[in-house]
Each structure stands twice: as C-alpha cells, then as structure tokens.
Amino acid sequence: MAAHQEEEGGIAAGEAKAGVGVVAGARGPTLGAPLVEYLLRLGDDRLILGHRMSEWTGHGPILEEDIATANIALDLIGQASQLLKLAGETEGKGRDENALAYFRDGTQFRNCLLVELPKGDFGDTMVRQFLFDAHSVLLLDELTKCGHAELAAIAAKAIKEDKYHLRHSGEWVVRLGDGTAESHARVQASLDRLWKYTGELFVSDEIDRAVAAAGITIDLAGIKSRWDAIVNDVLARATLTRPADGPMQQGGRRGRHTEHIGHLLATMQSVARAHPGATW
Amino acid sequence: MQTFSRDRLYEILGTVPDPEVPVISVVELGIVRDASQRDDGTVDVTITPTYSGCPAMFEIERDVVAALTAAGAPRVEVKTVLSPAWTTDWIPEPAREKLRKYGIAPPGPANDGGLVALVRAKPPVQCPWCGSRNTTLKSEFGSTACKAIHVCNDCSQPFDEFKAI
Numbered sequence: 001m002a003a004h005q006e007e008e009g010g011i012a013a014g015e016a017k018a019g020v021g022v023v024a025g026a027r028g029p030t031l032g033a034p035l036v037e038y039l040l041r042l043g044d045d046r047l048i049l050g051h052r053m054s055e056w057t058g059h060g061p062i063l064e065e066d067i068a069t070a071n072i073a074l075d076l077i078g079q080a081s082q083l084l085k086l087a088g089e090t091e092g093k094g095r096d097e098n099a100l101a102y103f104r105d106g107t108q109f110r111n112c113l114l115v116e117l118p119k120g121d122f123g124d125t126m127v128r129q130f131l132f133d134a135h136s137v138l139l140l141d142e143l144t145k146c147g148h149a150e151l152a153a154i155a156a157k158a159i160k161e162d163k164y165h166l167r168h169s170g171e172w173v174v175r176l177g178d179g180t181a182e183s184h185a186r187v188q189a190s191l192d193r194l195w196k197y198t199g200e201l202f203v204s205d206e207i208d209r210a211v212a213a214a215g216i217t218i219d220l221a222g223i224k225s226r227w228d229a230i231v232n233d234v235l236a237r238a239t240l241t242r243p244a245d246g247p248m249q250q251g252g253r254r255g256r257h258t259e260h261i262g263h264l265l266a267t268m269q270s271v272a273r274a275h276p277g278a279t280w
Numbered sequence: 281m282q283t284f285s286r287d288r289l290y291e292i293l294g295t296v297p298d299p300e301v302p303v304i305s306v307v308e309l310g311i312v313r314d315a316s317q318r319d320d321g322t323v324d325v326t327i328t329p330t331y332s333g334c335p336a337m338f339e340i341e342r343d344v345v346a347a348l349t350a351a352g353a354p355r356v357e358v359k360t361v362l363s364p365a366w367t368t369d370w371i372p373e374p375a376r377e378k379l380r381k382y383g384i385a386p387p388g389p390a391n392d393g394g395l396v397a398l399v400r401a402k403p404p405v406q407c408p409w410c411g412s413r414n415t416t417l418k419s420e421f422g423s424t425a426c427k428a429i430h431v432c433n434d435c436s437q438p439f440d441e442f443k444a445i
Contacts, residue, residue, distance in 0.1 A: 064421070065419075067421050067423070067429075068419055071422075071425055072421070074333035074335070075331060075332055075333050076333070078329075078332030079333070081332075081333070082362070134396075137395060138395075141395055149363075150362075153361075153362040153363035153365070154332075154362060156364075157332055157366070160365065161331060163395065163396075163397065166396065167398055168420060170398045230396055233398070234398065
C-alpha cells in the first residue's frame with residue numbers, strides 16, 4: 001500500500017501538541033484542536049466504513065443481506081453525522097457535518113486504514129466489519145462513561161446499534177468460516193489480508209492523551225484484551241486461524257492513507273461538489 | 281394569543297403518525313420527549329431519534345410543526361436531543377397492541393443481556409397474525425432500521441418485529 005505524503009491540511013505531531021490547552025467556552029471546558037482531531041477520527045471511521053457498506057446496496061448476495069448492509073450503512077453514517085457535527089461545533093469555524101464529509105480531501109480524513117479498503121467480496125466485508133464492530137462496541141462502551149456529555153450521549157445511542165452489527169458480522173464470520181471448504185479458505189484469506197490493519201485500532205498517541213483533559217480517558221489496553229477475547233472466541237467457532245501479529249499498517253489517523261481513499265471520496269463527494277449548497 | 285397546556289400539546293402531537301409505522305403516533309413511539317409553550321406563544325417541542333441514522337427525523341419535525349401550526353401555534357421550534365438514548369421500553373402497552381394488529385410484533389424488553397451478545401438469546405417472537413411462537417428469525421435487519429424480519433412456521437406468514445433497543 002502506498003501511503004500518501006503528508007500534505008498541507010494534514011496535522012503534524014508538533015501542531016497537535018501546540019493545540020493542547022483547556023479553553024472555557026459556552027459548552028463548558030473543552031479542548032481545542034486535539035478534541036476536534038479525536039472526534040474526526042471517530043466520525044471518519046464510521047463515515048468511510050458506512051460508505052463502503054453502502055456499496056452493497058443493490059448488490060447483496062441475498063435480499064436479507066442487501067437490506068442488512070443498507071441498514072448498517074445507515075446507522076454508521078448517522079453516527080458519523082452526529083460525531084462530525086460535534087467536531088465542527090467544537091472547532092468553531094462554521095463547518096457543519098456536511099462540510100466536513102464532502103469538502104475535505106483525502107489527507108484531511110482521520111479514519112483508520114482498515115475502513116477505507118475496498119469492500120472486496122462478501123467475506124472480506126464481513127471479516128472487516130467484525131474486526132471493526134468488536135472494537136467499536138468496546139470503545140463506545142467506554143465513551144458512554146466519559147466526561148464529555150455530548151460525546152457520551154452519541155456513544156450511548158450508537159452502542160445499541162453496534163451490538164446488532166457485531167452479532168450480525170460475528171455470525172457471518174462463523175457461518176463462512178465453518179461453512180464450505182471454499183468459504184472457509186476465502187474468509188481465512190480475508191482475515192490474513194486484513195489483520196495487518198487491526199493494529200491501528202489500538203494505537204494511542206498524543207491526541208488520545210490530550211483529550212483526557214476533556215474527560216475522555218479510554219483504557220485502550222483493556223479494550224485490546226477484551227477485543228482479543230471476542231475475536232478468539234468467534235475465530236475458534238469459525239474454525240479460522242488467528243494470524244500472527246506482524247508489522248501493522250497505520251497512518252490514517254494522521255492523514256496518510258492508502259490509494260483507495262481518493263477513489264472512495266471521488267464517488268462519495270461528487271454530487272455535493274458538483275452542486276455545492278444544494279438541498280432537497 | 282392561543283395558549284396550550286402541556287396535555288393539549290401532547291394531544292395534538294398524538295395525532296402525528298410516525299412516518300414509517302403510521303399506526304402509532306410520534307408520542308406513542310416515545311420520540312416526543314417534551315412540549316411546552318413560552319410566554320410569547322412559541323411552542324417548543326423536544327424530539328429524539330430512534331436510530332442514529334433515522335431518515336424520518338426531518339419528516340417528523342416537519343409534521344410536528346405542521347400539526348401545531350394548524351392547531352393555532354404562532355411559532356414552533358423543534359429541538360433534537362440524543363440523551364437519554366431512545367429505547368423501545370418507552371412504547372406503552374396500548375401502542376404495542378396497535379403494532380400487533382398492524383402485523384408488527386411489538387418489541388420485548390430492551391435489556392438484551394450484555395455488551396457482547398453474539399448469539400441471539402431471546403425466545404422466538406410471537407407471530408402477530410396467528411399468535412404462534414413457532415417462528416424463525418430471518419434477519420435482524422428489516423424494511424426500516426427499527427425492524428427485524430421473521431417468518432411464522434405455522435401460518436407461513438412473514439412478519440416484522442419491532443427490534444428491542
């Protein structure tokens with residue numbers, strides 16, 4: 001995967017550190033740049049994964065899954081909309097969720113690399129979704145208890161949806177892994193291919209540390225051990241082999257993406273950019 | 281200036297059907313969280329979405345404004361809140377009966393037994409058509425975000441279930 005060079009608009013570690021500081025605003029004590037970055041990471045993960053899921057609409061392998069993938073996409077994009085709205089309000093520069101979704105370029109997106117990879121076949125999609133859902137449920141559970149009231153409210157809403165998503169994707173991993181020789185071999189290959197993108201879900205950096213001042217302290221090590229337990233349980237039931245942890249791919253959190261993000265955004269943003277300000 | 285008591289506002293809002301499940305109102309569904317009138321006559325309504333991506337929220341807001349305006353409210357302001365997160369436990373029993381008659385199995389208790397429930401532990405859902413419990417879940421995702429699809433093994437009818445969240 002060729003990662004893009006960091007361009008203007010991408011945040012550098014120094015800049016992020018410089019932005020740390022508690023400012024008392026109308027919304028109570030909030031952080032400046034690091035909190036915006038943090039919310040963009042959460043929102044962009046769900047926006048980009050939601051878009052990838054929406055690519056199955058009309059193309060699902062069976063009608064029920066066509067409907068399920070569309071519903072999951074809708075949930076994720078709804079969650080993204082709330083997170084990006086909060087990011088825009090926190091930033092205070094007049095950008096709403098639509099401006100953030102449709103008028104940023106690739107290097108300004110903060111999603112992890114896992115969610116932007118092409119949807120692949122249905123097995124690829126379900127393995128990716130499972131790896132993400134297991135992390136998301138655990139992270140959202142932590143966020144419901146965080147000291148940032150608005151973020152906690154978004155998380156409390158989203159976790160109800162993600163529990164359904166996790167059960168759905170987990171069941172499919174078991175069904176395909178413990179299915180036919182063909183389905184087993186294909187989802188094992190999906191898992192082997194995607195594994196190197198899971199490490200980024202657990203990377204903690206200066207942004208994570210800085211948002212502690214806004215009451216957001218997430219026990220990432222605790223999430224990792226619980227994530228391992230969920231993944232090991234489902235993979236065992238699916239008769240799949242957990243890949244060894246090798247070098248992990250990362251960069252999305254700082255705007256260094258795979259080549260796939262540009263193609264995705266070209267589709268996702270084309271209507272909004274062709275007709276800026278259009279409403280219906 | 282026309283004044284509205286809280287009860288009267290809820291009565292008016294009780295005539296606004298949910299756009300996706302029109303057999304029950306937005307009040308019965310628990311979407312309306314508060315309604316009050318200011319001294320200057322403005323009516324404030326607080327609503328909450330069922331699901332994060334519920335596409336009916338804009339329509340609900342429009343319908344709420346239209347109903348109250350038709351009843352004589354000079355101005356209506358609708359605010360959306362996320363907390364406390366909507367739960368199907370807010371749907372009262374009479375509304376559940378309306379859902380059943382409409383062919384939608386009402387939601388069970390929202391407590392689904394933990395954070396990670398990889399296997400749906402709930403008993404089979406009762407068929408709203410024939411009352412049989414010999415039913416099979418076909419998909420936890422249905423025609424709208426809030427519904428799952430089941431099929432009855434006795435009367436052979438497919439039916440929706442209002443998902444408990």
